[in-house]
Structure formats: C-alpha cells, structure tokens
Amino acid sequence: xxxxxxxxxxxxxxxxxxxxxxxxxxxxxxxxxxxxxxxxxxxxxxxxxxxxxxxxxxxxxxxxxxxxxxxxxxxxxxxxxxxxxxxxxxxxxxxxxxxxxxxxxxxxxxxxxxxxxxxxxxxxxxxxxxxxxxxxxxxxxxxxxxxxxxxxxxxxxxxxxxxxxxxxxxxxxxxxxxxxxxxxxxxxxxxxxxxxxxxxxxxxxxxxxxxxxxxxxxxxxxxxxxxxxxxxxx
Amino acid sequence: xxxxxxxxxxxxxxxxxxxxxxxxxxxxxxxxxxxxxxxxxxxxxxxxxxxxxxxxxxxxxxxxxxxxxxxxxxxxxxxxxxxxxxxxxxxxxxxxxxxxxxxxxxxxxxxxxxxxxxxxxxxxxxxxxxxxxxxxxxxxxxxxxxxxxxxxxxxxxxxxxxxxxxxxxxxxxxxxxxxxxxxxxxxxxxxxxxxxxxxxxxxxxxxxxxxxxxxxxxxxxxxxxxxxxxxxxxxxxxxxxxxxxxxxxxxxxxxxxxxxxxxxxxxxxxxxxxxxxxxxxxxxxxxxxxxx
Numbered sequence: 303x304x305x306x307x308x309x310x311x312x313x314x315x316x317x318x319x320x321x322x323x324x325x326x327x328x329x330x331x332x333x334x335x336x337x338x339x340x341x342x343x344x345x346x347x348x349x350x351x352x353x354x355x356x357x358x359x360x361x362x363x364x365x366x367x368x369x370x371x372x373x374x375x376x377x378x379x380x381x382x383x384x385x386x387x388x389x390x391x392x393x394x395x396x397x398x399x400x401x402x403x404x405x406x407x408x409x410x411x412x413x414x415x416x417x418x419x420x421x422x423x424x425x426x427x428x429x430x431x432x433x434x435x436x437x438x439x440x441x442x443x444x445x446x447x448x449x450x451x452x453x454x455x456x457x458x459x460x461x462x463x464x465x466x467x468x469x470x471x472x473x474x475x476x477x478x479x480x481x482x483x484x485x486x487x488x489x490x491x492x493x494x495x496x497x498x499x500x501x502x503x504x505x506x507x508x509x510x511x512x513x514x515x516x517x518x519x520x521x522x523x524x525x526x527x528x529x530x531x532x533x534x535x536x
Numbered sequence: 537x538x539x540x541x542x543x544x545x546x547x548x549x550x551x552x553x554x555x556x557x558x559x560x561x562x563x564x565x566x567x568x569x570x571x572x573x574x575x576x577x578x579x580x581x582x583x584x585x586x587x588x589x590x591x592x593x594x595x596x597x598x599x600x601x602x603x604x605x606x607x608x609x610x611x612x613x614x615x616x617x618x619x620x621x622x623x624x625x626x627x628x629x630x631x632x633x634x635x636x637x638x639x640x641x642x643x644x645x646x647x648x649x650x651x652x653x654x655x656x657x658x659x660x661x662x663x664x665x666x667x668x669x670x671x672x673x674x675x676x677x678x679x680x681x682x683x684x685x686x687x688x689x690x691x692x693x694x695x696x697x698x699x700x701x702x703x704x705x706x707x708x709x710x711x712x713x714x715x716x717x718x719x720x721x722x723x724x725x726x727x728x729x730x731x732x733x734x735x736x737x738x739x740x741x742x743x744x745x746x747x748x749x750x751x752x753x754x755x756x757x758x759x760x761x762x763x764x765x766x767x768x769x770x771x772x773x774x775x776x777x778x779x780x781x782x783x784x785x786x787x788x789x790x791x792x793x794x795x796x797x798x799x800x801x802x803x804x805x806x807x808x809x810x811x812x813x814x815x816x817x818x819x820x821x822x823x824x825x826x827x828x
Contacts, residue, residue: 388713388716390709393705393709401719402717
C-alpha cells in the first residue's frame with residue numbers, strides 16, 4: 303500500500319533520514335521504533351507532505367506522492383495524527399472534528415461520521431461544545447485521533463500517540479489503535495513506547511540515526527535481545 | 537458633557553470606519569502573520585470604484601457599496617497572489633517591506649492614472665440631521681454605523697459558521713495541523729484577503745459619503761490608524777479589532793472636542809506607544825511567547 307524507497311530527508315542542515323526503505327501492506331499495523339531524534343517524525347512528516355524529501359520515492363497504491371501537497375495526500379486517503387496532538391485551541395471539539403472532515407464535500411454523510419466517532423469516543427460527545435483546549439491531555443489525544451478518522455483515511459499515520467499520557471490513557475490509545483485497524487484502516491505507528499508498539503504491530507522497523515537497523519515481525523523484535531537491551535531497557 | 541456626547545456620536549461613525557479597516561489587518565495577520573500595509577489603499581480603491589459607478593453609471597448607493605466590496609475583494613486577492621504568495625517562505629520582514637512597496641505602488645499608480653487632486657464624492661444620499669435631546673445625528677452617520685455593524689455581524693457568522701471561516705480559524709491557530717486536515721492554506725489565505733478587502737472597500741465608499749472627498753492618498757492615515765486600532769484590540773483578535781476601531785475613532789473626536797484638533801493624529805500614535813509599552817498583546821490578545 304505504502305512503499306518508501308531510498309528516502310533521504312534533510313532537516314535543519316543535517317541528514318535526518320538516510321536511505322530509508324520500508325513498506326506498509328494493506329491491513330497491517332506497522333511500527334517504526336527508535337530513540338528520540340532517530341528520524342521517525344521526519345519520515346512521517348515527509349509522507350504527509352509537510353516536509354519534502356531530498357531524494358527518494360514514496361509510493362501510495364503504486365503512485366508516487368512525494369511531491370504532492372499535504373492537502374492532496376489527505377484527499378488520497380492518508381491522514382496523520384501529529385506528535386503533540388495539535389488540536390485547534392479556541393475551537394470546540396465539534397469544530398475540530400469538522401476540520402478533520404474538511405476534504406469531504408457537503409454531500410457526504412457527516413451525521414454518520416459523527417455518530418461512529420462518538421460511539422468510539424464517548425467522552426468527545428459529552429464535550430462536543432467545549433473549547434478543545436480545555437480537554438485533558440488524554441482527551442486531547444482522543445480528539446486528535448478522532449479528528450484524523452473523520453477524513454475516513456485508508457492509511458492512518460500516528461506520531462507518538464502515547465507521549466505524555468497517564469498510564470490509563472496509554473492503554474486506551476493502544477486499544478483504540480487496534481480497534482481502528484480491526485475496522486479496516488491500515489496503521490503506521492511511531493512510538494518511543496517500543497514494548498507496547500511492538501506488541502500490537504504486525505511488523506516493525508528499528509530506526510537509529512536516520513537509518514533502518516533492523517526489521518521483523520512485532521513479536522520477533524520483541525524477543526530480540528538487541529532490541530530488548532537498546533529499547534526496552536531489559 | 538453635551539460636547540462630549542456629541543463627540544461620542546461622531547466618534548462612533550468614524551470608529552466604524554476604523555473598525556472595518558482594522559478587521560482586515562487583524563484577519564490577515566492572524567492567518568499569515570503579515571501586517572498588510574497596503575490595506576489602507578484597498579480602502580482607497582473601494583472609494584474610487586464607488587465614485588466611478590455612482591458618477592458615471594448612476595447606480596444607487598447600495599449597488600455602489602456592494603460592487604465596491606466585490607471589486608476590493610478581487611483586488612485584495614490579486615495583490616496577495618502577485619506580491620505576497622511568491623514570498624510565502626521568505627522571512628517576514630521581506631513580505632512586510634513588500635507590503636509597503638505595494639502601498640506606494642497603489643497610491644502613486646492611482647495618482648498617475650487619475651491625478652492626485654481630491655474629487656467630490658457624489659452625495660447620492662441627501663444629508664439630513666436629526667436633533668435628539670440637543671444632540672445632532674445625521675442620517676449618514678447612522679447609515680455608517682448600521683452598515684458597519686451589519687458587516688461585522690456577517691463577518692462573525694462567516695467565521696463561526698461556514699466551512700471556510702472555520703478553516704480560517706484553524707489555519708490561524710495551527711497552520712501545519714490545518715494542512716494535515718487537507719486544508720489548502722492558499723485557498724484560506726485568498727479567502728481571508730477577500731473578506732478583509734471587501735470590508736475595506738465598503739469603508740471606502742462610506743467615508744466618501746461622510747467626508748464628501750476622496751483622493752489617491754486617502755488610505756494612508758486611516759490605514760495606519762486602523763493598524764493602531766488592531767494593535768490596541770490585540771492583533772489577530774476579531775472582536776479586538778472592532779472594539780479597537782471604535783476606541784480610536786472616539787479618541788480622535790474626543791481630542792478634537794477638548795480643543796486639540798491639531799494633535800488628533802498624534803494622540804492615536806501616543807496610544808500605540810503606550811499600548812505597546814504596557815499591554816503589548818492588546819485588549820483581547822493572548823499573551824503568548826514566541827515559539828522557538
């Protein structure tokens with residue numbers, strides 16, 4: 303579904319991503335793990351069209367998208383939940399969700415989308431008329447995920463969704479990612495919480511200093527001694 | 537007391553004009569962080585358009601007002617497209633200097649094409665004065681106030697209720713996240729320029745009717761005063777721009793009322809300096825640290 307080939311990206315004058323190759327097949331949960339600054343976010347932002355690659359190819363359903371605008375990429379079916387949530391402060395929860403559905407024209411079933419989202423995230427229904435900035439961190443993360451789902455993406459990119467959350471919300475976030483995937487959305491997940499990420503991932507790649515060092519199924523990497531020592535603190 | 541009340545009424549009419557202009561400054565700043573110094577000249581273009589259609593096409597006032605808004609909206613979008621869009625990723629100071637350049641181009645271009653001398657704006661609405669409790673209010677003052685308030689309410693509805701209006705707020709809060717929603721920032725920026733310029737065009741026609749005279753440099757001083765109004769209200773804040781506009785209008789007439797007519801412009805700039813010193817984020821502005 304998504305294929306990244308020989309990707310190089312510069313960020314602030316340094317090579318943040320070096321010759322990265324990986325792919326995500328339809329229906330999978332794939333995770334990129336690695337330390338802070340390994341280049342994970344840069345890869346995601348490049349796929350979303352917020353950053354431009356120096357060279358390399360990103361194809362989505364066999365079509366090159368690395369030069370497409372961010373808006374075109376969302377329209378093609380790839381949505382991103384950005385790191386740090388980036389909800390629209392000063393706008394209500396409902397308005398945030400409407401922005402998520404921005405690419406859909408008036409004719410689409412907005413009421414249906416809202417109903418689905420509110421079933422999955424009941425807390426957002428309670429708070430729909432509240433300024434999104436007044437939500438707790440965990441609720442804001444729920445909103446950021448729900449907002450991305452309003453676009454009805456086929457591929458969902460998640461950038462550190464569990465970062466800075468209370469343990470109860472971390473568990474919730476991973477459960478929701480599983481649910482989303484079970485409903486047919488392919489997931490590319492970036493996490494520092496490697497253990498949790500690997501345990502729900504079909505396949506995973508380990509990134510260090512902008513390069514892919516290892517890959518395998520989630521359980522393989524979870525069992526790997528090297529990964530355990532470096533990322534799981536075992 | 538009586539003089540003060542009379543000046544308050546005069547100040548509200550003048551303040552309506554500043555408020556309409558200040559809204560354009562603040563919206564554009566909110567979305568692309570640019571002080572569009574050519575904004576006052578859009579107001580001049582609106583006034584000139586009104587002048588021509590009233591004088592030569594003999595349309596009625598409302599047609600002149602609405603068509604001036606449409607023409608100004610297109611002028612604003614065109615200026616953004618030609619002058620600011622190519623500089624989207626340049627340092628902010630580059631765009632700011634370009635805005636000053638566009639302002640000079642419009643002022644001197646219009647002087648060159650149509651002459652610099654003032655023209656009499658057709659008085660299509662006959663002035664009538666009403667006397668209420670010893671105060672004088674003209675129908676034109678009322679018209680200005682009512683039109684300004686109607687436009688401000690309409691603007692508020694557009695921003696709160698329409699899809700583009702909401703997208704505008706989203707881009708102002710977080711442009712990167714807005715892009716991740718599939719919002720094309722260029723469309724939102726054009727839309728913002730169109731809205732702000734339409735209000736400026738309306739203000740131009742209203743001022744023509746109020747002061748009877750227009751000229752190619754008429755946008756300079758009101759443009760700067762409206763900018764001050766936007767800063768006073770809190771740049772980026774829409775209610776702030778409206779309130780700031782009225783405050784500056786009232787301040788200006790109050791200065792005249794106490795016999796300091798010669799210093800009415802200076803008073804506005806003193807307010808700018810004081811606000812920047814004691815309340816740099818303005819009345820409604822959020823005090824935010826510059827993100828690194």
